[in-house]
Amino acid sequence: MTEARSEILAGVRAALAGVDPAPAAPTVPGVSLTPADAVAKFAERVADYRAVVERCGAAELADRVAAALPEGSVIVPEGLSVQVPDAVVDDGTLTATDLDRIAAVVTEARVGIAETGTIVLDHGPGQGRRIISLVPDTHVCIVHEHQVVADVPDAVADLDPARPLTWISGPSATSDIELDRVEGVHGPRNLHVIVVAG
Amino acid sequence: MSATFVGMPAFPEAAREALADSQLRYNLAHATGTIRDKRAKVVAEVDDWEDLRVAGAAVKETALRDLERHLVRLEETLTANGATVHWARDAAEANAIVAAIAKDHAAEEVVKVKSMVTQEIGLNEALAEEGIAAWETDLAELIVQLGDDLPSHILVPAIHRNRAEIREIFMSKMAAAGRPAPDDLSDEPAVLAAAAREHLREKFLRAKVGVSGANFAVAESGTLVVVESEGNGRMCLTLPEVLVSVVGIEKVVSRWEELDPLLRLLPRSSTGERMNPYTSTWSGVTPGDGPQEVHVVLLDNGRTRALADEVGRQALRCIRCSACLNVCPVYERTGGHAYGSVYPGPIGAILNPLLKGVGHDDQVDSLPYASSLCGACFEVCPVRIDIPAVLVDQRAQVVDAHRNGVPKPEAAAMKGAAYVFGRSSRLAGLERLTGIGLGLARRVGIAAWTGARDLPDTPKESFRAWWRRTDGGRRKEHGDD
Numbered sequence: 280m281t282e283a284r285s286e287i288l289a290g291v292r293a294a295l296a297g298v299d300p301a302p303a304a305p306t307v308p309g310v311s312l313t314p315a316d317a318v319a320k321f322a323e324r325v326a327d328y329r330a331v332v333e334r335c336g337a338a339e340l341a342d343r344v345a346a347a348l349p350e351g352s353v354i355v356p357e358g359l360s361v362q363v364p365d366a367v368v369d370d371g372t373l374t375a376t377d378l379d380r381i382a383a384v385v386t387e388a389r390v391g392i393a394e395t396g397t398i399v400l401d402h403g404p405g406q407g408r409r410i411i412s413l414v415p416d417t418h419v420c421i422v423h424e425h426q427v428v429a430d431v432p433d434a435v436a437d438l439d440p441a442r443p444l445t446w447i448s449g450p451s452a453t454s455d456i457e458l459d460r461v462e463g464v465h466g467p468r469n470l471h472v473i474v475v476a477g
Numbered sequence: 478m479s480a481t482f483v484g485m486p487a488f489p490e491a492a493r494e495a496l497a498d499s500q501l502r503y504n505l506a507h508a509t510g511t512i513r514d515k516r517a518k519v520v521a522e523v524d525d526w527e528d529l530r531v532a533g534a535a536v537k538e539t540a541l542r543d544l545e546r547h548l549v550r551l552e553e554t555l556t557a558n559g560a561t562v563h564w565a566r567d568a569a570e571a572n573a574i575v576a577a578i579a580k581d582h583a584a585e586e587v588v589k590v591k592s593m594v595t596q597e598i599g600l601n602e603a604l605a606e607e608g609i610a611a612w613e614t615d616l617a618e619l620i621v622q623l624g625d626d627l628p629s630h631i632l633v634p635a636i637h638r639n640r641a642e643i644r645e646i647f648m649s650k651m652a653a654a655g656r657p658a659p660d661d662l663s664d665e666p667a668v669l670a671a672a673a674r675e676h677l678r679e680k681f682l683r684a685k686v687g688v689s690g691a692n693f694a695v696a697e698s699g700t701l702v703v704v705e706s707e708g709n710g711r712m713c714l715t716l717p718e719v720l721v722s723v724v725g726i727e728k729v730v731s732r733w734e735e736l737d738p739l740l741r742l743l744p745r746s747s748t749g750e751r752m753n754p755y756t757s758t759w760s761g762v763t764p765g766d767g768p769q770e771v772h773v774v775l776l777d778n779g780r781t782r783a784l785a786d787e788v789g790r791q792a793l794r795c796i797r798c799s800a801c802l803n804v805c806p807v808y809e810r811t812g813g814h815a816y817g818s819v820y821p822g823p824i825g826a827i828l829n830p831l832l833k834g835v836g837h838d839d840q841v842d843s844l845p846y847a848s849s850l851c852g853a854c855f856e857v858c859p860v861r862i863d864i865p866a867v868l869v870d871q872r873a874q875v876v877d878a879h880r881n882g883v884p885k886p887e888a889a890a891m892k893g894a895a896y897v898f899g900r901s902s903r904l905a906g907l908e909r910l911t912g913i914g915l916g917l918a919r920r921v922g923i924a925a926w927t928g929a930r931d932l933p934d935t936p937k938e939s940f941r942a943w944w945r946r947t948d949g950g951r952r953k954e955h956g957d958d
């Protein structure tokens with residue numbers, strides 16, 4: 280293998296002998312929006328993907344979460360900012376097969392991107408392991424208004440690449456059969472986003 | 478699965494076959510037209526699209542021109558993050574590495590997220606020879622795999638299949654591969670997708686080893702990125718204990734921030750969405766979350782050859798969005814199979830000769846001619862690859878490669894390309910005939926022409942007549958306004 284390594288690197292070196300470096304890439308700022316406009320646009324664009332989106336004040340959050348949950352069991356990560364009665368708190372031991380029997384998950388997010396209607400999880404406190412927001416069929420995701428940024432460059436600058444990241448734009452979808460969009464193939468088929476004031 | 482592109486006939490011959498299939502042509506025209514419209518709409522939403530293209534091209538170009546440093550850095554950071562880095566000069570080496578990892582874990586099967594590079598190296602077939610089943614988990618790839626078929630488009634590989642055919646494939650083939658399709662399966666896309674979900678969920682839950690490619694690899698942070706829609710990618714990247722990612726050496730970018738223009742360009746160019754449903758990034762092993770053994774195979778397989786090509790080097794900027802396929806008049810009529818490669822369309826027409834070299838394979842040598850040089854591919858390319866310029870350069874290379882030899886594949890290729898596209902003489906004749914009526918015209922021999930094209934409605938006036946009447950539009954038209 281070390282032979283392959285040195286041969287490939289030598290090949291690269293030979294291919295580029297005498298080739299000038301290219302100029303550094305210019306940065307292109309994203310759209311800029313006031314915080315209020317960003318939140319409104321975020322809600323609108325998430326809804327465009329046929330996710331359910333609602334906005335509420337902090338006091339109503341627990342009720343809204345409860346109302347968003349389907350019949351069946353619920354899992355939550357440690358550190359969730361809201362109480363979900365009867366939910367299983369993930370302790371890291373449940374397997375994919377266990378999670379397949381759970382109907383819904385509630386998590387926080389790390390960033391919301393207005394321009395693209397994207398939610399990013401960095402799987403820190405309140406978000407949990409990647410698997411818990413993947414296997415259950417309904418994902419209820421809480422986004423705080425102050426977490427919403429205007430565009431992709433703001434999000435990239437804000438995120439830490441050392442953490443695993445999951446960018447979510449609407450529920451799982453496919454257009455592979457005659458380009459008819461179908462929601463939900465392997466990821467959660469229902470995405471319910473609650474945007475909380477503050 | 479035995480389907481393979483190896484031994485495909487040269488483009489003209491393969492194209493002739495595809496052109497005879499009017500259902501295929503209809504499916505393709507519909508699909509490419511639909512995606513084209515979606516793309517145009519979301520691209521128009523972005524004020525700085527042109528600046529973004531320049532930035533995206535520059536991110537990839539700067540990385541390519543300093544590739545050795547970035548690859549060494551990527552290896553360092555990945556290793557520091559707990560991943561194991563392997564290097565593979567060619568397909569056989571890469572396949573052997575993946576097979577050895579699977580065997581180390583006594584895995585008889587692996588789950589795969591759609592990856593162009595693992596198709597390029599024929600990984601599924603190589604694993605099958607080692608007794609390891611590789612399951613494709615992207616819906617379209619599942620359709621292709623179960624149907625023992627070949628992909629025909631980068632983004633929507635089963636674009637050549639309609640819903641009735643897909644139902645048929647699921648009914649007859651799913652049982653042998655695992656969970657059978659339900660007896661009452663209809664041909665509704667939502668029902669078919671649900672059947673695929675059930676079929677594959679079983680495989681995800683028991684899989685020990687996952688295999689992926691990567692859309693991008695960030696040298697500075699040791700981060701890999703996979704962009705997808707269905708969540709099958711997330712399943713493959715998260716559920717198995719072991720993850721192996723096969724990554725072409727051209728996928729590297731320097732810094733984390735440089736993902737920005739690429740993540741804005743790719744989904745809009747590709748699926749015509751503001752953002753694809755899921756993007757996953759990971760940097761080696763995360764304790765307690767996801768695969769605890771992570772491998773990365775850095776693959777050459779002709780990339781250093783392409784890198785050495787002064788004009789063609791830019792093709793390595795390609796982010797596989799497939800926008801160039803959807804605007805290509807040749808692709809729209811022939812479909813992807815005619816290119817005889819996992820990389821079809823305009824990008825395939827340049828990438829295959831670049832990766833494989835010209836002068837020793839008629840099929841490869843015919844590809845630079847599979848184009849009208851209309852330039853639409855360059856216009857849409859998010860990283861500004863000047864595909865027409867590379868095509869022209871490669872035609873010269875093909876001619877040079879055969880200058881002293883007896884075979885002249887370029888002549889044959891030209892004839893084939895002419896069959897697909899260049900019938901201007903016949904077109905002129907046809908135009909004169911439109912006044913007499915299509916029935917008569919068919920009798921005097923345009924059957925061959927309509928056999929390869931969908932004939933538009935006959936205009937009231939021919940172009941030449943219009944030109945004579947209006948002096949090419951300089952004289953005011955009357956009667957119209």
Ligand code: SF4
Pocket residue numbers: 746794795796797798799800801802824854857858859860861862
């Ligand atoms: S060549 Fe450009 S347009 Fe074609 S697939 Fe690659 S990035 Fe997309």
